[in-house]
Amino acid sequence: MNRFHVHLNVADLAGSIRFYTQLFAAEPSVVKHDYAKWMLEDPRVNFAISSTGRAPGIDHLGLQVDSADELAALGPRLDAAGGTVVPEDATICCYARSDKLWTEDPQGTRWESFHTVGEATTYYAADAACATDGAACTPDVREMKPKIDKGAACCAPQSACC
Template identity: 85%
Template structure:
């Protein structure tokens, strides 16, 4: 079953944790110095907030799936929708290990589809092999191109590629 994902950038993490804990009537499932996440069942949502220096507001929306086959199916749907789809395999982002697909809708809203298969000790990988922008695990799709090597596990910013 898919789970809707919302990631907000916040100015005050502690105040936001207090607010959303009251709103959701539950504490976050994950709390770090710069990040918190609620895995809610009603509504079924992965709601995350972070304080990583980006402007407050919606960072990206997404769909979390339970397995790799569902991620492949969503990737095909994204491709059929006509946007540029950026695959990102075995990445570290938001204290988790995941395979992902990124795209933007016609308005420029970033969408992430992903399958999480483990935890990580850092917010993001922070290396040239990762497709993230380093500030908040979300690629700037307009500046990204798949690497030439088809066997490569992910994509990277075009400026850093080749």
């Protein structure tokens, strides 16, 4: 089953954690010095906030899936939607290890489709070989180039870059 994902940049992490804890009537499932996340069941959403120096507001939206097969199945849907789809495999982002597909909608809103495979000890792992902006692990799709196809379908997870 897919889970909707919302990631907000916030100026006041502690105040935002208090606000969203009350709004959702639930404590965050992850709290770090620059990040918090709620994995809610009603509504089924992965809601994350961070204070990593980016402008406050919506950083990106997305879909979190439960398996690599579900992520691969999203690839053709993202292609059909018309944006450039950029795979990002074995990435470290938001204290998690994930495989991702990135795109933008016609308004420039970034969309992250991802399958989380484990936890990480850092917010992001900056690596020149990866397609990340280094500031907060979400890529600038306009500046990214799709990975070279190594025999896999265009949007299926490919070899790890990190």
